[in-house]
Amino acid sequence: MKLSVGPILYLWERAAALDFYASLCTAPVDIVYVGEVVCSKRRMLTREDWTAVAQRLAAAGKEVVTTTLALLEAESELATLGRQINAASGPFEANDYAAVESANGREFVAGPHLNVYNAATLALLARLGARRWVAPVELPLATLATLAVTRPAGLEIEVFAYGRLPLAFSARCFTARAANRPKDDCGFVCGAHPDGLTLHSRERQPFLALNGIQTQSAAVQNLLPHLPRLRTAGVDVLRLSPQSRDFLDVVRAFDDARQARNGPGLPDTFLSGGYCDGYLDGRAGMERAASAAAATAPP
Amino acid sequence: MTREPPAPTPPPFELVCPAGSLPALRAAVEHGADAVYIGFRGATNARNFPGLNFSWEEAATGLAHAHAQGVRVFAALNVYPGPDNWALACETVDRAAALGVDALILADPGLMAHAAQHHPELRLHLSVQGSATNWRAIEFYRREFGIRRAVLPRVLSCTQVERLVARTAVEIEVFGFGSLCVMVEGRCALSSHVTGHSPNVQGVCSPAQAVRWEETPAGRQSRLNGVLIDRYAPGEAAGYPTLCKGRFEVGSAVFHALEEPTSLNALDVLPRLIAAGVRALKVEGRQRSPAYVAQVTQLLRRALDDCLADGPAWRPPQDLTTALDGLAEGRTHTLGAYHRPWQ
Numbered sequence: 001m002k003l004s005v006g007p008i009l010y011l012w013e014r015a016a017a018l019d020f021y022a023s024l025c026t027a028p029v030d031i032v033y034v035g036e037v038v039c040s041k042r043r044m045l046t047r048e049d050w051t052a053v054a055q056r057l058a059a060a061g062k063e064v065v066t067t068t069l070a071l072l073e074a075e076s077e078l079a080t081l082g083r084q085i086n087a088a089s090g091p092f093e094a095n096d097y098a099a100v101e102s103a104n105g106r107e108f109v110a111g112p113h114l115n116v117y118n119a120a121t122l123a124l125l126a127r128l129g130a131r132r133w134v135a136p137v138e139l140p141l142a143t144l145a146t147l148a149v150t151r152p153a154g155l156e157i158e159v160f161a162y163g164r165l166p167l168a169f170s171a172r173c174f175t176a177r178a179a180n181r182p183k184d185d186c187g188f189v190c191g192a193h194p195d196g197l198t199l200h201s202r203e204r205q206p207f208l209a210l211n212g213i214q215t216q217s218a219a220v221q222n223l224l225p226h227l228p229r230l231r232t233a234g235v236d237v238l239r240l241s242p243q244s245r246d247f248l249d250v251v252r253a254f255d256d257a258r259q260a261r262n263g264p265g266l267p268d269t270f271l272s273g274g275y276c277d278g279y280l281d282g283r284a285g286m287e288r289a290a291s292a293a294a295a296t297a298p299p
Numbered sequence: 300m301t302r303e304p305p306a307p308t309p310p311p312f313e314l315v316c317p318a319g320s321l322p323a324l325r326a327a328v329e330h331g332a333d334a335v336y337i338g339f340r341g342a343t344n345a346r347n348f349p350g351l352n353f354s355w356e357e358a359a360t361g362l363a364h365a366h367a368q369g370v371r372v373f374a375a376l377n378v379y380p381g382p383d384n385w386a387l388a389c390e391t392v393d394r395a396a397a398l399g400v401d402a403l404i405l406a407d408p409g410l411m412a413h414a415a416q417h418h419p420e421l422r423l424h425l426s427v428q429g430s431a432t433n434w435r436a437i438e439f440y441r442r443e444f445g446i447r448r449a450v451l452p453r454v455l456s457c458t459q460v461e462r463l464v465a466r467t468a469v470e471i472e473v474f475g476f477g478s479l480c481v482m483v484e485g486r487c488a489l490s491s492h493v494t495g496h497s498p499n500v501q502g503v504c505s506p507a508q509a510v511r512w513e514e515t516p517a518g519r520q521s522r523l524n525g526v527l528i529d530r531y532a533p534g535e536a537a538g539y540p541t542l543c544k545g546r547f548e549v550g551s552a553v554f555h556a557l558e559e560p561t562s563l564n565a566l567d568v569l570p571r572l573i574a575a576g577v578r579a580l581k582v583e584g585r586q587r588s589p590a591y592v593a594q595v596t597q598l599l600r601r602a603l604d605d606c607l608a609d610g611p612a613w614r615p616p617q618d619l620t621t622a623l624d625g626l627a628e629g630r631t632h633t634l635g636a637y638h639r640p641w642q
Contacts, residue, residue, distance in 0.1 A: 070486065071432060071454070071483060071486070072432060072433045072435075072436070073432050073433060073454070073455055073459050074459065075462060077433075078433055078434075078435055081435075096430075096432075096433075096436055097408075097431065097435075097436040097439040097440070098433050098435035098436040098439065100439055101435050101436065101438055101439035101442070102435065113486060115379055115406075115407070115430070115485060115486075115499060117379035117380065117381045117407065117409075117499070117500070118379070118380055118381055118382060118385050118407065118409045118410075119382065119385070119409070120385070120407075120408075120409025120410070120412055120413065121379075121407060121408045121409035121412075122409075123409075124408055124409060124412055124443070125408075136488070136499075137488060138488045138491040138492075138497055138499070138500065139381075143381050143382060143383070146381075146382040146383075147382060165488075165492065167487070167488045167489050167492050168482040168483070168486060168487040168488060168489050168543075169482060169483045169486045169487075170454060170481050170482045170483060170557075171454035171455070171456075171483070171636050171639075172454075172481060172558075172636075174556065174557060177556070178549045178550065178552070178556060182642060183639075183642050184642050197549060197550075198549075199547045199548070199549050199556055200547060200548040200549075201526055201527040201528075201547060201548070202527050202530055202546065202547065202548055202553060203527050204548070205526065205527070207526060207547065208489075208547075210549065210556070215482070215489065215557070217492055278495070279491070279492075282495065283495045284491070284492060284493055284494055284495040284524055285488065285491060285492035285493075285495075286492050286493060286526075287495075
């Protein structure tokens with residue numbers, strides 16, 4: 001199985017983002033997704049920065065995929081989309097059907113926000129140029145395994161294996177709302193939350209994470225304990241979603257596991273929501289049924 | 300055998316009303332809907348609630364009744380079927396086509412391909428669950444499947460709607476009244492994260508079987524699969540615990556962090572929407588009672604007729620707004636993204 005690094009879903013400082021990508025050059029990952037998925041206003045990295053990052057990663061032997069916005073409303077966002085697709089030297093990740101429409105025969109990755117739930121949609125996208133499919137986060141592994149059997153020839157399957165789950169998009173910026181700021185004068189307050197802003201229930205249960213117009217899970221989905229099942233189901237690529245700390249430890253733990261090598265394993269998550277993996281078995285995503293059962297199983 | 304009445308010809312601007320049952324359909328038809336939209340029983344549409352939706356016999360009866368009154372019937376099959384219910388979804392498309400519905404409201408591209416291939420004469424509408432928020436995405440569905448209409452997610456500003464309409468050959472339908480999704484429809488997995496059931500897969504959000512109400516010394520509480528969604532002070536009106544409309548703690552503040560419990564009412568921008576070339580106004584609420592459907596349809600019929608007669612200068616009269624507020628979730632309304640007070 002290959003390891004991919006998903007796009008940075010948060011607004012990181014330019015230096016932090018550049019350091020992060022530099023560190024990936026020597027990390028045991030195969031694919032790196034670069035670019036912005038969440039908010040068109042975020043421009044911490046310039047177009048030249050992104051080009052340099054992509055060249056550096058490619059020179060280090062990584063497959064570089066340019067990702068694109070999930071919510072496209074304004075004409076300017078469509079124009080940027082077209083420019084990004086044209087400028088990408090390799091494949092791009094489509095997260096809206098506007099991007100699929102703009103492919104024009106180019107190869108692309110069908111991103112997690114395209115809502116692919118069946119073989120007919122998968123076949124359609126493959127005919128239009130998709131060569132990899134990132135499954136929707138809520139898709140159970142059993143469904144994915146069924147689709148893997150009849151998948152179009154050559155199509156790779158990628159799953160969101162580690163990170164706070166991207167659950168929803170809105171036109172409204174919830175981080176700005178929490179800071180009592182209008183969206184047009186947001187002051188880029190999301191930059192203060194490099195792993196999202198945790199939302200708790202009134203019983204202090206970490207529940208969701210606000211990330212601009214995106215809502216995530218507070219818990220980190222962690223599929224590391226399930227790698228053998230993922231492999232059997234036909235998964236080709238494991239996506240690790242960037243977080244501000246310990247990311248290379250996460251990469252190493254997954255790399256050890258995919259090579260059946262002993263290692264220190266995964267560090268405890270520094271995020272307050274703990275781990276979850278309920279979606280894997282078609283349960284509530286926030287549940288931790290599978291890994292909890294594994295952890296408490298008699299020796 | 301009686302001859303079926305011909306399919307009705309739609310007016311230039313349609314009022315599209317919800318019907319979760321035959322009595323609701325009759326109420327909508329009687330009170331001035333130009334079209335009604337229905338769903339079939341089972342997990343094929345985004346209002347898959349117990350006791351709701353149409354059997355095939357009821358659908359045939361409803362269709363005949365609506366057509367006899369010159370009202371069109373659209374059928375929503377707007378979940379994203381997986382391998383397990385793919386055959387059922389295709390069969391439902393085929394049976395709806397054979398029944399003679401005036402349009403199918405679909406979200407799933409694979410299912411659209413099936414419909415376009417096997418029923419090329421049938422009108423396809425892109426469901427709001429299809430998440431098309433720009434003309435280029437709509438163009439994808441037009442080019443691939445020949446869709447004739449798209450229902451826009453409730454996230455665009457009025458200006459964005461105007462610009463989008465100007466860029467597409469596809470008819471545009473927008474939401475005018477009813478409960479509000481603050482997330483892009485079709486791009487929200489919050490419900491499945493908490494309950495295991497989602498709009499995209501099972502056609503439900505924050506399903507009733509996961510809801511628990513508790514009376515505590517601190518007040519009445521609502522939980523969704525154990526997660527505290529809201530707590531109400533004594534005497535405070537308690538609403539259904541749709542999870543995005545709860546009160547949560549962010550930093551040190553407790554507030555409606557995602558959305559207040561309120562309804563969409565687009566009448567303030569109705570003249571602009573009509574002038575922009577929007578073709579239909581949709582009312583949310585297939586889960587609502589026939590009495591609700593009757594009242595809302597009657598009020599919106601009046602608004603629409605007056606607006607079409609008066610032109611751009613029309614503004615909703617206060618008595619109309621008050622009457623609609625009385626029917627609204629939270630008894631208040633918002634223009635939602637059309638106006639964007641939070642922008």
